[in-house]
Amino acid sequence: MLDFQLSTIIFTIINLLVLYLFLRKFLFGRVNAVLEERAKLIQEQLDAAEQGKAQVQALQDQYEEKLSGAREEAARIVSDAQLRAQRAYDDQVAQAGAESRRIQAEAEARIATQRQEMLRGVRKEVAQLAVLAASQVARKDLDRETDRAMVEEFLSEAGERT
Secondary structure (H helix, E strand, C coil): CCCCCHHHHHHHHHHHHHHHHHHHHHHHHHHHHHHHHHHHHHHHHHHHHHHHHHHHHHHHHHHHHHHHHHHHHHHHHHHHHHHHHHHHHHHHHHHHHHHHHHHHHHHHHHHHHHHHHHHHHHHHHHHHHHHHHHHHHHCCCCCHHHHHHHHHHHHHHHHHHC
């Protein structure tokens, strides 16, 4: 069986204390330094990641701001284009109206001219018919120029009365 001797136990305790002091002096200091350095490196990486996250957030904010500005600009461009299109439409409508009025005035002038020409033609024919009727009634040849002038004067007086 196992025998426990006091000297072995004391020796073991002293060995453990010496080993502990030796490890503390030479090993734990270096291990703690490595652990501290590792903790410092991890903290730096965390800080860098946090800065990167902040930069990404700032870039995202800039992007959203630019996107908003681009949307506003697009809306303004569309609004301007609609306004220009409306002005062009109004100008075309005004030009078409003016052209229509001009064509209507020309047509009215032509109609008035044709009417006057038709009236002159009708008057001449009526004068000729009146002279012809008067000559047949009188059965004699009248002076055509004098009679025609007299009939035309009569017709123009009759036309002015109506």
